[in-house]
Amino acid sequence: MTATDYRKAMEGIHASEELKKATIQKMQKQKITKRHVSRLRYISIAACACLFVFWGGYYYHAQYSRIYIKQVSSLEISSGSIGVQTGKVDSDTGKKDIFITETYQNREFIPEALWDTNPSMIRGRKVYLCFEEETQTYYAAAKQNGKYLLFQGRNTKESEFVQYLKSCFTE
Amino acid sequence: MTEEEVVQKFADTVYRIALIRMKHPGDADDVFQEVFLRYVQSGKQIRDEEHLKAWLIRVTINCCNSAQSNWWRKKVVPLMEYTDLKEPVYEEPGNEIWEALKKLPQKDIDVIHLFYFEGYSIKEISRILHGTETAIKTRLFRARKRLQTILEEGKEG
Numbered sequence: 001m002t003a004t005d006y007r008k009a010m011e012g013i014h015a016s017e018e019l020k021k022a023t024i025q026k027m028q029k030q031k032i033t034k035r036h037v038s039r040l041r042y043i044s045i046a047a048c049a050c051l052f053v054f055w056g057g058y059y060y061h062a063q064y065s066r067i068y069i070k071q072v073s074s075l076e077i078s079s080g081s082i083g084v085q086t087g088k089v090d091s092d093t094g095k096k097d098i099f100i101t102e103t104y105q106n107r108e109f110i111p112e113a114l115w116d117t118n119p120s121m122i123r124g125r126k127v128y129l130c131f132e133e134e135t136q137t138y139y140a141a142a143k144q145n146g147k148y149l150l151f152q153g154r155n156t157k158e159s160e161f162v163q164y165l166k167s168c169f170t171e
Numbered sequence: 172m173t174e175e176e177v178v179q180k181f182a183d184t185v186y187r188i189a190l191i192r193m194k195h196p197g198d199a200d201d202v203f204q205e206v207f208l209r210y211v212q213s214g215k216q217i218r219d220e221e222h223l224k225a226w227l228i229r230v231t232i233n234c235c236n237s238a239q240s241n242w243w244r245k246k247v248v249p250l251m252e253y254t255d256l257k258e259p260v261y262e263e264p265g266n267e268i269w270e271a272l273k274k275l276p277q278k279d280i281d282v283i284h285l286f287y288f289e290g291y292s293i294k295e296i297s298r299i300l301h302g303t304e305t306a307i308k309t310r311l312f313r314a315r316k317r318l319q320t321i322l323e324e325g326k327e328g
Contacts, residue, residue, distance in 0.1 A: 006287045009268035015186035015203060020178050023204050027174045027211045034212065 064124050067162060069138070070117035072130045077111050077139060099164050102150040107143075110150050114141040122162065123169040131158075140165055172223075178207055181224060184289070185231050191280050192235035194273050202234045209234070225299050228289070232281060232300070239277075271321040279314030286311055 104110060119126040130139040138161040140151040151168065153161035172180070182203075189202035209230055217223040238244065272280055281300060285291045291299065297307045 003287045006268060006283070009266050010187055010191075010284070010288045012266070013183070013187045013190055015182040019186075019200055019203060020182050023182075023207050024175050024178050026204060027178070027207055030208055030211045031174070034214075 062121070064121055066121040067129065067158075068118040068120045069129045069131050069158065070113075072113050072132050072139075074132055074134045076113040077130065077132050077137075098154055098156050099161075100152040100154075101168065102152075104148040104150065107148050110141045110148055111139075114139055114150075122165050125169050127165060142169075144169075172220075174207075174211060177210065177223070180220070181227050184224060185227055187288070188228060188231045188281075188284060189235060191269075191272050191284060192232070192277060193238065198238065202231065202238055205234045205238075206231050225295075228285070229299055235277075267322060267325055271318055271325060274321050275314065275318060278310060279317060282307060282311045283314045283318060 107115070114128045114130050117128045117130060120129050121127070125142060125144075128141040131137070132139065136155050138151075138153040138156065138158065140149075140153075140161070142149045142151075149168075151161075151165060153164060156164075185206050186199060186203050189206070190196060190199040193199045193202055206227060210227065215223070215226065217226065272283075275283070282296060285296045285299065286293075293304050293307050293311070296302075296311075297304045300307065302310075
C-alpha cells in the first residue's frame with residue numbers, strides 16, 4: 001500500500017449533505033439555548049444579589065436598628081423610682097432640659113413597665129423604650145457594663161431621642 | 172467563520188476520522204454531530220484555520236474514545252439479534268483499505284490517517300495526540316507494518 005492508495009481510499013469518504021444540514025440546524029438551536037441559559041444565569045445572579053441585599057437590610061434592621069416604643073401611662077412609669085434621684089445623673093450639656101441620663105447599680109430602680117416592652121436594638125444593643133403622652137417624655141432603659149441606665153427625653157421627637165441614644169452608645 | 176462555514180469546511184475531515192475510528196456510519200454520524208455541537212458549546216473563536224482543524228481532530232478522537240468506552244454502549248445488544256428486523260443499510264466505502272483499517276487498533280488508525288491523509292508531520296501529530304515524537308514515530312512504523320500485513324493477507328485470502 002502506498003500513501004497515494006490510502007489517500008485515494010479516504011477521498012471517497014464524505015459527510016452527507018443531510019448530515020451537514022441537520023448538524024448546522026442543531027448547532028443553531030444550541031446557540032439559541034446557550035444564549036437563553038447565559039441570560040438566565042445573569043438574571044439568577046442578579047436575583048440572588050437582590051435577595052442578599054434585602055436579607056442584609058433586614059438583618060441589619062433586626063440586629064442594629066429595631067425600634068419598638070410602648071405607650072405607657074404616667075402611673076405605670078412613676079411606679080418605679082423616677083423622680084427619686086438615687087443614681088448618678090448626667091444631663092446632656094447642650095440640651096440640658098431635654099435629655100437626662102441616670103445610672104443605677106440596681107435594676108429595680110427603673111420602672112418595671114420599661115422592662116416589659118419589646119426590646120429595641122440601637123447600635124446592636126438591647127434598649128427598652130417607652131413614651132409617656134401626658135408629659136410628652138420618652139424613656140429608655142438599658143444595661144451597660146453591669147450598670148443600669150435610664151434615659152429620658154422631654155418635649156422631643158422620637159427621632160431626636162433615638163439619635164441621642166445612638167450617640168450615648170457610641171461613646 | 173460562521174458555524175455553517177466551519178461545518179462545510181471541516182465536515183469531511185471530521186467525518187473521515189469518525190468513520191475510520193467508529194467503523195460504522197451510524198456511529199460516525201453521531202460523533203460528527205457531537206463534535207460540532209461541542210464546538211458551539213465551547214464558544215471558540217479561532218482565527219487560525221489550522222489551529223481550528225487540529226482542535227476539531229482532537230475533539231473527534233476524544234468523542235470516539237468516549238463513545239467507545241460508554242457504559243451504555245457496552246451493554247447494548249443489537250435489536251436484530253432478538254427480532255426479525257433487518258439491520259439498516261449504511262453506505263460504507265467498501266474498498267480493501269477500508270476493510271483493513273477496520274482490523275487495525277484505534278491508536279494505529281490515528282497516526283496513519285493523520286500522517287498519510289492529513290499530511291501532518293510527526294511533530295504535529297505528537298502535539299495533537301499528546302504523545303512524544305518518538306512514541307508517535309514508533310507507533311506509525313508499527314501501524315504501517317500491521318496494515319501492510321493485513322492487506323497482504325487479504326490479497327492471499
